[in-house]
Amino acid sequence: MLLKSSMESDRVVRLHINLEINELFRENLAALLIRLKLPAIIYVVVLGLSVNALILLVFLPSENSRNLIDQLLPAVGVMGAIAILVPLSLWISARKATKDARAKAGYEVTIADSGYSSVGSTGRVELAWNAFLRARETKRSFQFYVTKGAFYFAPKRCFASESDVQLAREIIRTHIEKAKLLS
Numbered sequence: 001m002l003l004k005s006s007m008e009s010d011r012v013v014r015l016h017i018n019l020e021i022n023e024l025f026r027e028n029l030a031a032l033l034i035r036l037k038l039p040a041i042i043y044v045v046v047l048g049l050s051v052n053a054l055i056l057l058v059f060l061p062s063e064n065s066r067n068l069i070d071q072l073l074p075a076v077g078v079m080g081a082i083a084i085l086v087p088l089s090l091w092i093s094a095r096k097a098t099k100d101a102r103a104k105a106g107y108e109v110t111i112a113d114s115g116y117s118s119v120g121s122t123g124r125v126e127l128a129w130n131a132f133l134r135a136r137e138t139k140r141s142f143q144f145y146v147t148k149g150a151f152y153f154a155p156k157r158c159f160a161s162e163s164d165v166q167l168a169r170e171i172i173r174t175h176i177e178k179a180k181l182l183s
Contacts, residue, residue: 010114011112012112013111013159015109015111015160015164016106016108016158017107017108017155018106019097019098020155021091021094023141023155024098026140027140027143028094029087031151035148043082046075047083050079105120107119108120109152109158111142111171115128116132116152125152129176131146132144133145133146133147133148133178134178134179135172135176135178135180136180137169137172137180137181138182140155140156140157141153141154142154142172154168
């Protein structure tokens with residue numbers, strides 16, 4: 001067992017997490033955008049240029065511009081579909097996760113010097129700190145990455161107090177070398 005007994009000296013923060021659809025969607029979308037930073041920037045620039053070109057061509061019509069519109073339209077359509085489908089798929093996944101009866105019961109998370117643990121109706125996860133590649137704090141949560149894109153998260157709204165948030169920061173800073181924390 002990774003977690004020490006309560007009789008040993010160990011800094012510990014315990015919280016109960018009930019998933020909320022907006023929170024799950026926002027965390028996953030933000031993580032996706034961060035992970036795909038360069039492709040996302042390229043995508044936004046190309047989409048913006050394409051839309052601007054189409055707008056200009058519509059207001060400055062000529063035979064050449066009609067040919068250009070015919071060439072740009074498929075690319076803009078594909079980018080528009082991606083822009084809609086990626087967030088939609090994340091929303092659908094978040095909705096399914098939060099509607100699941102097992103998820104509605106929530107789960108207990110422990111952040112301690114001895115490691116990270118999560119206990120819910122479907123099982124238990126106990127991880128030593130070296131299992132995490134990095135950690136990241138946002139204004140709403142802590143994210144613990146086990147791979148480049150997969151992470152556990154602990155919403156700050158679930159902490160009992162600001163002092164628990166601060167203690168979690170200290171524990172994370174102590175045990176995860178690549179931790180981006182707000183303070």
